[in-house]
Amino acid sequence: MLRALFMSMMVAVILATAGNTTEDMNVPKSLLFLRDTPVAISFTMIIIFLLTCLFAGADAVKELSGGKNWFMFSIMQSITFAAGVYIILQGVRIAYDPQSRTCQLKVIAEIVPAFKGISDKLVPNARPALDCPVIFPYAPNAVLVGFLSSFAAGLIGMFTLYLLNMIVIIPGVVPHFFVGAAAGVFGNATGGRRGAILGAFAQGLLITFLSVFLLPVLGDIGFANTTFSDADFGALGILLGIIVR
Incomplete structure (x- = not known):
């Protein structure tokens, strides 16, 4: 996911200009x-x-x-x-803290302290990480724009694979929603509306084609016709597959 989000930001920076946001x-x-x-x-x-x-x-x-x-x-x-x-x-909605006069994501304010005691004893200086939905409240419109753009890219990728006589990857709603929406938020932050659309679209194509090239790698270890719809799993899986060969 991190690779997909980073790529969406780069696409937004290169092909779009920060300006009017989706909001x-x-x-x-x-x-x-x-x-x-x-x-x-x-x-x-x-x-x-x-x-x-x-x-x-x-x-x-x-x-x-x-x-x-x-x-x-x-x-x-x-x-x-x-x-x-x-x-x-x-x-993960944003809540206002009257004592510090700041806004915090509610889930972060409640979950992170719960893990502090564990992290202090087992993993000192550890930093908590939360899933991508924590950024959704910052740009709700970008969430929808990113999802639709990513899903459209998945459909285009599906038909492209069919025309190329390759294994067809049917776009899944879950990966295109969560990662696509997050890509839309990051793309919107760096390139406005156009960045949200182009960044999420690039992410949708990325997870579609990486899944195709990951299939042979997983097939070699006994998971035939199985793949991951995530850029991190796809990129690392393909790299490891090349190394072990």
Whole structure:
């Protein structure tokens, strides 16, 4: 993930210029409700799920959903996904500390002290690390922009692999959401709106093609047709595969 985020920042710095951020986007009054991140994600995922169900066919959806109506199944899955994102955002929301007069991420303020006693005894001078959702509250619009851009890159990468007669990597929502959204936040910070789009797009292509080249390496150690949808695992795995050969 770190490699993907670093690359998204570099792409944003090189190909974009810092300026208007995703958080300054003008939204028509009739669409102001879309500024609420969970609502925007719900509508976005409904479109994605409906298109996926249409391509999969009614029989495949019925088998997967346990006989549920494909339309209602798409809507419920979209809302469930948005609810999960909302829980994550609320868990890492920014809280104001009146004593220090500073804003802190709530999850950091509560979790880090809990590990201090352990780290002092077992790993002195250790620095705690938290997953990428801790940065989502800083730029909620960039989260959605980054996810959509990364997912679009995954779809383009999928069709490109098909045309090249290579192993096709179907884009997964989870890696493209979490890493793509984080890439959007970093890209937005270094290159504005354009940086968020281009940085996340580059990240989406990176995790797609790295997964393809990692497949033979994992196949050699008994994990045939298995890969990781993460840039760190992909880059290090390919490097180790070259070394051991």
